Amino acid sequence: MAAIRIRDVVKNYGKLEVVHGINLDIAHNEFVVLVGPSGCGKSTTLRMIAGLEDITGGEIFIGDRVVNDLPPRKRDISMVFQNYALYPHMTVRENLGFGLKIAKLAKPVIEERVNEAAAILGIDELMERTPAELSGGQRQRVAMGRAIVRHPQVFLFDEPLSNLDAKLRVQMRTEIKRLHQTVRTTIVYVTHDQVEAMTLADRIVVMKDGYIEQVGSPLEVFEHPVNTFVATFIGSPPMNMIAGRIVKKDGHFHIAFQADQTVPVAADLARTVTEGQEVIFGFRADDLMPDEHAMPIPGASSRLRLKVDIAEPLGTETILFCNFAGKDIQAKMLNPRPVPPGEVMDFSLAIDKAHLFDAASGHNLRN
Amino acid sequence: MTQADVASTANIRPRRRRRRNLTPFLLLSPAILVILFVVLLPLLFSFYTSFTGYRLIKPETLYQWVGFQNYQRIFADKNFWAAFGRTVLFLTIALNLEFLLGLGIALLINRITWGQRALRTMMMFPMMFSPILVGYQFKFIFNDNIGILNNALQALGLSEGAIPWLVDKYLAMFSILFAEIWMSTSVFAILLLAGLFAMPRDPLEAARVDGCNPWQVFRHITLPFLMPFAFIAMTIRSLDVARAYDIVDVMTGGGPAGRTELLWTLIARVGYDNARMGQANAMAYISILLSIAFTYYFFTKLIAARKYMGGAD
Numbered sequence: 037m038a039a040i041r042i043r044d045v046v047k048n049y050g051k052l053e054v055v056h057g058i059n060l061d062i063a064h065n066e067f068v069v070l071v072g073p074s075g076c077g078k079s080t081t082l083r084m085i086a087g088l089e090d091i092t093g094g095e096i097f098i099g100d101r102v103v104n105d106l107p108p109r110k111r112d113i114s115m116v117f118q119n120y121a122l123y124p125h126m127t128v129r130e131n132l133g134f135g136l137k138i139a140k141l142a143k144p145v146i147e148e149r150v151n152e153a154a155a156i157l158g159i160d161e162l163m164e165r166t167p168a169e170l171s172g173g174q175r176q177r178v179a180m181g182r183a184i185v186r187h188p189q190v191f192l193f194d195e196p197l198s199n200l201d202a203k204l205r206v207q208m209r210t211e212i213k214r215l216h217q218t219v220r221t222t223i224v225y226v227t228h229d230q231v232e233a234m235t236l237a238d239r240i241v242v243m244k245d246g247y248i249e250q251v252g253s254p255l256e257v258f259e260h261p262v263n264t265f266v267a268t269f270i271g272s273p274p275m276n277m278i279a280g281r282i283v284k285k286d287g288h289f290h291i292a293f294q295a296d297q298t299v300p301v302a303a304d305l306a307r308t309v310t311e312g313q314e315v316i317f318g319f320r321a322d323d324l325m326p327d328e329h330a331m332p333i334p335g336a337s338s339r340l341r342l343k344v345d346i347a348e349p350l351g352t353e354t355i356l357f358c359n360f361a362g363k364d365i366q367a368k369m370l371n372p373r374p375v376p377p378g379e380v381m382d383f384s385l386a387i388d389k390a391h392l393f394d395a396a397s398g399h400n401l402r403n
Numbered sequence: 404m405t406q407a408d409v410a411s412t413a414n415i416r417p418r419r420r421r422r423r424n425l426t427p428f429l430l431l432s433p434a435i436l437v438i439l440f441v442v443l444l445p446l447l448f449s450f451y452t453s454f455t456g457y458r459l460i461k462p463e464t465l466y467q468w469v470g471f472q473n474y475q476r477i478f479a480d481k482n483f484w485a486a487f488g489r490t491v492l493f494l495t496i497a498l499n500l501e502f503l504l505g506l507g508i509a510l511l512i513n514r515i516t517w518g519q520r521a522l523r524t525m526m527m528f529p530m531m532f533s534p535i536l537v538g539y540q541f542k543f544i545f546n547d548n549i550g551i552l553n554n555a556l557q558a559l560g561l562s563e564g565a566i567p568w569l570v571d572k573y574l575a576m577f578s579i580l581f582a583e584i585w586m587s588t589s590v591f592a593i594l595l596l597a598g599l600f601a602m603p604r605d606p607l608e609a610a611r612v613d614g615c616n617p618w619q620v621f622r623h624i625t626l627p628f629l630m631p632f633a634f635i636a637m638t639i640r641s642l643d644v645a646r647a648y649d650i651v652d653v654m655t656g657g658g659p660a661g662r663t664e665l666l667w668t669l670i671a672r673v674g675y676d677n678a679r680m681g682q683a684n685a686m687a688y689i690s691i692l693l694s695i696a697f698t699y700y701f702f703t704k705l706i707a708a709r710k711y712m713g714g715a716d
Contacts, residue, residue: 088608109614121605125627125708134623135613182613192612 038099038112038189038222039064040085046093047080047246055080056246057094067216067223071233072243073269079194081243082226086115086192098190114183115192118199120175122167128178129163135186153181156218157211173204180212184219193225197232209235230270234258242266264398267318267391273355275318276365279395282313291317291392293361299338302388305401314395321355323386324367331370335388342367342383347375356381449684457681459674464681473685482661483686486669490693493576493665494644497583498637504584505591505636506629512592513599527593529586538653541582545569545654572662575655579663582650587643591636598632599625627708634705641697645690666690 040062047055055077062068070078083089085096087108095102103111114135122131132153136146154160157177167175176196183191193212197205213236216223227233233240234254242249242257242265250262261267267275280291282301289301289309299317301309309315324340325331342358347369354372358365367383369375392401428435453474456467477483512522529537544552545568556562568578602625610620648667651657657664657672664672670690674683 086608086612088611107616108608108611109616113612115609115612117605117609119603119605121603121609123606123610123624134610138614138619138623182609186613 039097040190040222040224041097042081042085042094043097044094045081045084045091045096047077047084047089048092053092054246055084058243058246058248060241060248060251062222062224065220065222067225067236067238068241069225069227069233069237069239070241070243071227071230071269072249074228075245076243077246078226078228078241078243082192082194082224085190085224086113087111112189113192114186114188114190115194116176116179116183116196118195120167120172120179120199122175122178122182124167127164127166128159128170128181131167131178132181132185135182139186149185149187150181153185156184156215157181172200173208176200176208177211180215184215189222191221191223193223195227196225198227198229205232212236231272234270240270242269244269260400260403261391262400262403264316264318264393267393267400271320273321273366275320275391276324276360276363277393278317278361278363278365280315280317280361282309282311282315284311291315293317295361297361299340299385299390300336300387301392302336302390304388305392308401309392315401316393316395316398317390318393319385319390321366321368323389324365324383326356326367326369326381326383329369329371329373330384333384333386335386338385338387340383340385341380343378343380344375345377347377349374358383450688452681453685453688455681457679457684459678459680469681473682474689476682477685477689482664483669485661486664486666487690487693489576489664490645490647490666490690493580493583493647494641494697497580497587497644498640500580500584501588501591501640502633502637504588506595506633508588508592509595509599512596523593523596527589530589532586534586534649535653537582537586538650541578541585541650542569542654545578569655570659572659575659575663579651579654582654583644583647586650587640590640591633594632594636595629598629602628631705631708634701634708638698638701638705641701642694645694645697666693 040060042058042060042062044057044059045055046053046057058077058081060068070081072078080089084091085098085103087103087106091104095104097103098111098113123134126134129150132150133146136149141149150163151160154163157180159174159177159181162170162174162178167178170178176199179196196212197208200208209232212225216236225232225236237254239251240254240257241251244265250257250266252260257266257270261270261275264277268277278293280293280299283290283292283298285298289306289311290298291301292298323333325333340360342360344356344358345364346357348355348357349372352370352372354369354375356367356369356375358367375381393399394401452465454468454470456464456469456472458464508526512519512526515522532540544550547553547565547567547570550568552568553562553565556566566574568574606624606628607620610624615623646667647665648671651663651665651668652671655663657668666686667690670683670686673686674680
């Protein structure tokens with residue numbers, strides 16, 4: 037059983053602390069994605085699990101063992117690197133079998149495992165080529181094959197798709213998901229691409245500046261971001277964020293923006309806010325739709341009349357860029373029709389799905 | 404287009420093409436001419452003299468055609484083959500030791516983070532001296548009466564009498580090898596260090612995760628990556644060592660009793676001291692075959708090793 041426990045793990049480079057005592061439990065067979073902007077410590081965390089970086093403080097458990105002082109080869113892990121990291125002087129077959137040869141397995145066993153991995157990844161026909169003769173996608177498959185032949189307890193992926201072109205990336209993403217469903221092993225996957233995180237993960241770990249901001253299933257993180265950072269980082273297009281202040285109008289709380297525009301506060305938040313509180317109002321493009329091009333809105337809604345500056349057609353939907361209270365915001369239009377710039381449209385805003393964040397701390401007031 | 408038009412364009416086109424084909428050769432002609440006069444003509448001339456009884460002190464012998472007589476004499480000459488064998492042995496030992504020492508130095512310097520540039524420069528000092536000076540330096544170090552080595556050994560009580568470093572037939576060979584290796588190990592070190600700098604980090608980490616201990620990482624990943632660099636160094640050095648002359652001439656002069664005679668000291672003796680240039684040139688041609696053989700060998704190794712390095716990042 038290979039659950040991973042990370043306890044108060046700290047990483048220093050010289051005097052610079054880059055990971056600040058993080059805690060994380062990864063269950064057996066779980067697919068966990070560490071996601072965050074570059075420099076957030078996600079790769080460092082992965083490399084500490086792999087044993088390629090020393091752990092400055094805290095403990096990492098793989099299974100029941102503390103692995104802090106174990107070299108990578110004794111941790112029973114496999115890793116797929118961003119640059120594939122294939123052995124250039126070996127053929128694909130030798131690349132796949134290398135780890136098993138080092139482990140001194142019998143030749144027939146190596147043969148069988150290598151063929152099995154090649155079949156899973158569909159690289160049977162490339163076996164006698166060298167890495168130089170492969171395309172990017174093929175190299176990435178070989179790198180994954182090299183990871184799975186060893187039947188490790190844990191797979192580690194360090195941004196494996198970021199060197200591939202967009203189309204191949206989507207294809208390989210599906211293959212990685214399928215691979216996890218076939219081999220059922222604990223996977224820790226690092227990426228800066230939130231779409232990859234959303235599509236692959238059982239649970240997403242959002243990191244920033246060496247701290248874990250939020251851990252949760254993709255939908256949890258999407259629908260209930262704990263703070264403004266997670267709210268803007270996860271989801272595409274990013275959540276609209278507008279600074280405002282709580283005011284009382286007709287006995288109900290409203291959020292007042294500049295130019296005297298107001299939006300009512302959702303009923304469930306009425307008790308959390310106080311009059312005069314500085315807040316950030318956040319809502320996704322999906323929750324602001326023009327009339328006749330919208331889905332039915334559950335709960336309360338608010339009417340807005342906005343001028344469309346730019347329309348970006350995406351096929352099944354069009355993203356509308358509008359100006360609201362001095363901020364550029366994005367709305368989504370379903371069943372789109374051509375929208376000339378400058379057209380004024382009537383929108384409905386789903387109040388109950390919108391978020392309120394404390395302006396000072398950035399925390400979501402709903403949590 | 405009429406028949407006449409077709410015919411006239413057909414006439415013009417080949418001429419134009421011919422003129423265009425000449426242009427590269429025209430542009431290259433200065434280089435071609437220089438190579439012709441500096442390399443090819445002397446080469447042909449010396450090749451011709453190897454079939455004559457040409458003696459430097461008798462110019463008229465230049466036209467004394469003797470056929471394969473020089474070559475026949477060399478093939479029967481024990482001294483020549485002894486020098487030939489000695490050169491091959493010298494080359495083999497020097498190249499292997501220089502490779503091992505250079506590899507060690509490169510690996511050590513690669514690990515240094517502070518003062519690496521200074522060390523890299525210092526490492527190349529021996530290469531900056533003229534081989535003749537290196538020869539004199541070691542001639543004095545190894546001298547049995549006044550040499551610092553014997554002096555040190557005796558002062559430390561490690562040796563009773565004076566060790567005849569440059570006189571004993573094995574020790575003399577050892578001393579020359581020592582000087583040669585001292586002077587040129589940095590060729591290997593610098594090329595292998597360049598290889599280490601160019602080495603991608605990912606495959607090393609992948610190998611560590613794949614279960615390799617540090618020795619296995621070195622053996623299976625680092626060393627194969629460095630071999631093309633080693634083969635380049637070996638090609639350069641094999642040409643260098645195969646024509647070793649100055650150090651040997653200064654330190655032992657090929658002595659004692661021809662025990663350290665290498666191909667080129669022998670050739671120089673036959674050609675200049677004995678003035679038998681025809682025979683010396685015949686020897687030189689055979690020894691060039693040796694160099695070509697070594698170069699060819701290392702280049703095939705190099706190509707085999709490089710085949711896998713191209714493009715795999």
